[in-house]
Amino acid sequence: MRDIPISGRMFYSPDExxxxxxxxxxxxxxxxxxGKLIAPEKVGSRVLYSVADFEAWAANPSKKAA
Structure with a gap:
């Protein structure tokens, strides 16, 4: 698995x-x-998930995603 850096932020692909x-x-x-998982972000034509947001969600997945 690899993180995708864009504008100083790191993202995961939906496949990751x-x-x-x-x-x-x-x-x-x-x-x-x-709403069971964090919302993805549209980055250009790509749909990606913030690494920081995913890790926060993964630490407490029972908490409703924003």
Missing amino acids: IAGFLGVHRSTVDRWSRE
């Missing part, structure tokens, strides 16, 4: 998030839409 969670990418997309 799926790998961390052991689920299919479509599950990551659905959980994001349903």
Whole structure:
């Protein structure tokens, strides 16, 4: 897995998030839409997840995502 640096911030791809969670990418997309996972950010034409936001969520996944 690799972090994607953009403008001094680090991001994960949806596939990386799926790998961390052991689920299919479509599950990551659905959980994001349903508020069960952090919301992705649109960076140019890419949909990415902030490393800091994901790590905070992963530390307490039972807390509702913002």
